[in-house]
Amino acid sequence: xxxxxxxxxxxxxxxxxxxxxxxxxxxxxxxxxxxxxxxxxxxxxxxxxxxxxxxxxxxxxxxxxxxxxxxxxxxxxxxxxxxxxxxxxxxxxxxxxxxxxxxxxxxxxxxxxxxxxxxxxxxxxxxxxxxxxxxxxxxxxxxxxxxxxxxxxxxxxxxxxxxxxxxxxxxxxxxxxxxxxxxxxxxxxxxxxxxxxxxxxxxxxxxxxxxxxxxxxxxxxxxxxxxxxxxxxxxxxxxxxxxxxxxxxxxxxxxxxxxxxxxxxxxxxxxxxxxxxxxxxxxxxxxxxxxxxxxxxxxxxxxxxxxxxxxxxxxxxxxxxxxxxxxxxx
Amino acid sequence: xxxxxxxxxxxxxxxxxxxxxxxxxxxxxxxxxxxxxxxxxxxxxxxxxxxxxxxxxxxxxxxxxxxxxxxxxxxxxxxxxxxxxxxxxxxxxxxxxxxxxxxxxxxxxxxxxxxxxxxxxxxxxxxxxxxxxxxxxxxxxxxxxxxxxxxxxxxxxxxxxxxxxxxxxxxxxxxxxxxxxxxxxxxxxxxxxxxxxxxxxxxxxxxxxxxxxxxxxxxxxxxxxxxxxxxxxxxxxxxxxxxxxxxxxxxxxxxxxxxxxxxxxxxxxxxxxxxxxxxxxxxxxxxxxxxxxxxxxxxxxxxxxxxxxxxxxxxxxxxxxxxxxxxxxxxxxxxxxxxxxxxxxxxxxxxxxxxxxxxxxxxxxxxxxxxxxxxxxxxxxxxxxxxxxxxxxxxxxxxxxxxxxxxxxxxxxxxxxxxxxxxxxxxxxxxxxxxxxxxxxxxxxxxxxxxxxxxxxxxxxxxxxxxxxxxxxxxxxxxxxxxxxxxxxxxxxxxxxxxxxxxxxxxxxxxxxxxxxx
Numbered sequence: 001x002x003x004x005x006x007x008x009x010x011x012x013x014x015x016x017x018x019x020x021x022x023x024x025x026x027x028x029x030x031x032x033x034x035x036x037x038x039x040x041x042x043x044x045x046x047x048x049x050x051x052x053x054x055x056x057x058x059x060x061x062x063x064x065x066x067x068x069x070x071x072x073x074x075x076x077x078x079x080x081x082x083x084x085x086x087x088x089x090x091x092x093x094x095x096x097x098x099x100x101x102x103x104x105x106x107x108x109x110x111x112x113x114x115x116x117x118x119x120x121x122x123x124x125x126x127x128x129x130x131x132x133x134x135x136x137x138x139x140x141x142x143x144x145x146x147x148x149x150x151x152x153x154x155x156x157x158x159x160x161x162x163x164x165x166x167x168x169x170x171x172x173x174x175x176x177x178x179x180x181x182x183x184x185x186x187x188x189x190x191x192x193x194x195x196x197x198x199x200x201x202x203x204x205x206x207x208x209x210x211x212x213x214x215x216x217x218x219x220x221x222x223x224x225x226x227x228x229x230x231x232x233x234x235x236x237x238x239x240x241x242x243x244x245x246x247x248x249x250x251x252x253x254x255x256x257x258x259x260x261x262x263x264x265x266x267x268x269x270x271x272x273x274x275x276x277x278x279x280x281x282x283x284x285x286x287x288x289x290x291x292x293x294x295x296x297x298x299x300x301x302x303x304x305x306x307x308x309x310x311x312x313x314x315x316x317x318x319x320x321x322x323x324x325x326x327x328x329x330x
Numbered sequence: 331x332x333x334x335x336x337x338x339x340x341x342x343x344x345x346x347x348x349x350x351x352x353x354x355x356x357x358x359x360x361x362x363x364x365x366x367x368x369x370x371x372x373x374x375x376x377x378x379x380x381x382x383x384x385x386x387x388x389x390x391x392x393x394x395x396x397x398x399x400x401x402x403x404x405x406x407x408x409x410x411x412x413x414x415x416x417x418x419x420x421x422x423x424x425x426x427x428x429x430x431x432x433x434x435x436x437x438x439x440x441x442x443x444x445x446x447x448x449x450x451x452x453x454x455x456x457x458x459x460x461x462x463x464x465x466x467x468x469x470x471x472x473x474x475x476x477x478x479x480x481x482x483x484x485x486x487x488x489x490x491x492x493x494x495x496x497x498x499x500x501x502x503x504x505x506x507x508x509x510x511x512x513x514x515x516x517x518x519x520x521x522x523x524x525x526x527x528x529x530x531x532x533x534x535x536x537x538x539x540x541x542x543x544x545x546x547x548x549x550x551x552x553x554x555x556x557x558x559x560x561x562x563x564x565x566x567x568x569x570x571x572x573x574x575x576x577x578x579x580x581x582x583x584x585x586x587x588x589x590x591x592x593x594x595x596x597x598x599x600x601x602x603x604x605x606x607x608x609x610x611x612x613x614x615x616x617x618x619x620x621x622x623x624x625x626x627x628x629x630x631x632x633x634x635x636x637x638x639x640x641x642x643x644x645x646x647x648x649x650x651x652x653x654x655x656x657x658x659x660x661x662x663x664x665x666x667x668x669x670x671x672x673x674x675x676x677x678x679x680x681x682x683x684x685x686x687x688x689x690x691x692x693x694x695x696x697x698x699x700x701x702x703x704x705x706x707x708x709x710x711x712x713x714x715x716x717x718x719x720x721x722x723x724x725x726x727x728x729x730x731x732x733x734x735x736x737x738x739x740x741x742x743x744x745x746x747x748x749x750x751x752x753x754x755x756x757x758x759x760x761x762x763x764x765x766x767x768x769x770x771x772x773x774x775x776x777x778x779x780x781x782x783x784x785x786x787x788x789x790x791x792x793x794x795x796x797x798x799x800x801x802x803x804x805x806x807x808x809x810x811x812x813x814x815x816x817x818x819x820x821x822x823x824x825x826x827x828x829x830x831x832x833x834x835x836x837x838x839x840x841x842x843x844x845x846x847x848x
Contacts (some may be wrong), residue, residue: 010488
């Protein structure tokens with residue numbers, strides 16, 4: 001049965017703010033739309049940045065990607081601050097429950113020692129990769145153009161910080177404080193990690209925000225997350241009795257599945273805009289994919305030994321298929 | 331979050347946080363540090379040990395999400411209820427709406443700028459403590475921009491002047507005052523940005539911005555605005571702590587930093603104070619139910635609270651900001667001078683102005699016994715008489731603007747409220763004009779920056795503020811209507827006097843519908 005509650009009804013003069021009405025017509029708008037479209041300044045800047053006098057504060061010329069409208073980008077998750085925070089708080093609850101379950105049931109103690117060592121050796125240096133990704137997310141958000149494009153990058157930056165912090169907790173759960181220090185030494189000095197560290201440090205000096213997005217969020221995350229968390233942790237480790245480890249990294253698995261949709265949509269929008277954009281993106285994706293695959297090979301070896309080559313090849317194949325769907329052939 | 335290691339050892343808060351933040355960082359070797367962090371040296375600030383940074387909050391992301399999500403849930407529940415219930419009809423008087431128009435166009439887009447600015451600062455600092463603190467604030471500032479846009483969205487549906495805040499910020503004459511303030515901060519180096527926004531604005535002056543608007547909302551029945559204000563309060567507390575931490579950190583790192591920081595404090599206190607003129611005017615003239623006068627607010631929030639702060643900072647060799655004598659003298663005057671300006675230029679503003687009622691004039695007389703009756707009341711009385719006879723005064727000549735703060739040159743000489751204050755500087759064969767010694771000195775310290783100012787009055791005269799394709803040479807060309815079109819101010823709806831406005835009529839009609847059976 002329907003209850004017919006009444007409120008005083010007044011005819012509004014307009015349904016939404018002008019920039020949203022100009023784009024979508026004067027009809028009720030979503031909070032994503034009102035909080036996103038055209039809220040970044042584009043005109044009549046007062047001063048040039050003292051830190052980058054060749055550009056305006058926000059400047060389309062910082063990237064070689066050319067868009068007739070930088071608000072062509074749309075986050076399929078429609079994340080504005082509120083939607084983003086609520087989504088993450090929910091995932092945080094789940095992650096907390098998983099970590100608590102593993103801890104309270106003493107599941108780590110029952111892990112095979114060899115498996116535990118391999119998990120530590122594989123996962124803990126990735127704290128630093130995530131910390132690097134935090135810096136890169138900040139770069140794209142700061143120097144990119146248009147809120148529809150830049151807004152997801154502050155979310156990426158903070159998500160990567162969270163991942164670095166979850167990995168830290170996992171490290172402490174699997175080992176001790178010294179375990180973290182040892183992993184950092186590996187990151188700094190072990191041959192297995194130097195390709196990846198060089199990759200990460202090289203992305204720190206990229207000036208083109210869109211290329212940085214490709215190098216970090218598309219190529220590196222696009223190979224690393226499915227390889228490490230899906231294939232190795234959820235597959236190989238779980239098969240060897242490491243399901244408790246997979247419980248602790250569920251946040252990363254879910255997170256990648258979600259953010260990949262946004263990354264694909266972003267690539268697709270830019271690539272569809274013009275053949276020049278597409279060619280540039282294909283060049284960047286090819287270059288950074290090859291470097292990422294090479295850098296991840298010795299990392300995969302830590303966990304799976306001589307099966308690493310096959311695993312990486314499989315990942316690259318899946319990556320190429322994924323990018324093809326986004327309109328990029330590599 | 332409780333954290334134990336596999337051996338069952340429980341970690342203290344400090345150790346835990348060290349692993350969660352500091353331990354993540356490393357010194358790059360494949361790329362040079364100065365290439366990874368290229369913006370950290372050129373301001374001349376010397377930092378010897380980034381690890382001396384004390385993280386004020388030690389907040390990890392999982393806790394951040396948890397607390398913030400709780401606040402978001404509550405806030406949006408109230409926003410929805412307020413809208414559903416036509417809460418806008420409960421405000422004291424429809425004139426009040428103009429105070430929040432000023433907020434939505436003058437402040438909310440700056441919250442967005444703060445979001446990008448803190449992202450830039452966080453990216454620029456090599457220390458992991460300041461990086462995380464800045465990025466969390468960057469995320470918060472996005473929250474503030476969006477919650478304000480969402481809270482005020484319902485007002486936009488029913489009232490004029492709310493419809494295009496970000497567009498107006500980049501064009502409308504008086505909005506270049508808050509906008510150039512933030513452009514100035516964001517184009518400065520990351521350390522100056524932190525002193526400008528993190529310290530001077532968020533710490534020293536924030537009570538003079540937020541308290542008047544949020545308390546003003548609470549006093550005037552505006553639960554929508556009040557709610558986002560209260561919801562932002564705990565974020566602001568974090569930001570204020572960050573602002574104080576950054577200044578102490580910079581000062582403690584090297585004595586050579588002291589004179590640089592002192593110049594920034596002088597500059598940004600003055601710049602911030604000039605922007606707050608708009609708030610002073612709002613407090614004294616635009617709130618139907620007043621909280622306190624601008625003068626009282628300045629005395630409580632700056633002279634008392636700020637006085638204690640600068641006493642505390644004196645151990646680093648920092649003295650109180652320059653030009654405080656003038657500010658102290660001016661507190662009897664600026665809100666009246668500003669209102670008179672907006673009253674005159676009411677045809678090209680996106681909100682309404684009006685003649686204060688007799689009661690309101692009496693209130694002003696009692697709050698400003700040394701200045702109001704002598705200098706300002708007679709003019710308001712005269713304007714009101716004229717308006718009642720059908721001669722509402724609109725000034726049709728564009729004012730000269732100050733090159734630094736961009737406020738029309740309406741302020742008076744320190745010590746003489748009958749004489750307009752003019753200062754000028756010759757630079758590279760051009761004359762630049764200033765409203766005060768403070769603005770003049772700020773220009774002289776950075777002429778290459780401030781010669782770039784996009785001054786709205788000058789831009790109109792240069793023909794840069796008409797819609798694309800406008801031909802100013804056609805017969806009967808009406809520049810004002812074209813400027814309004816460029817501003818996206820709807821002539822006859824957004825602008826002019828409150829008396830006779832659509833807002834006034836609609837509010838009366840709708841309140842009638844909501845409170846009677848007519």
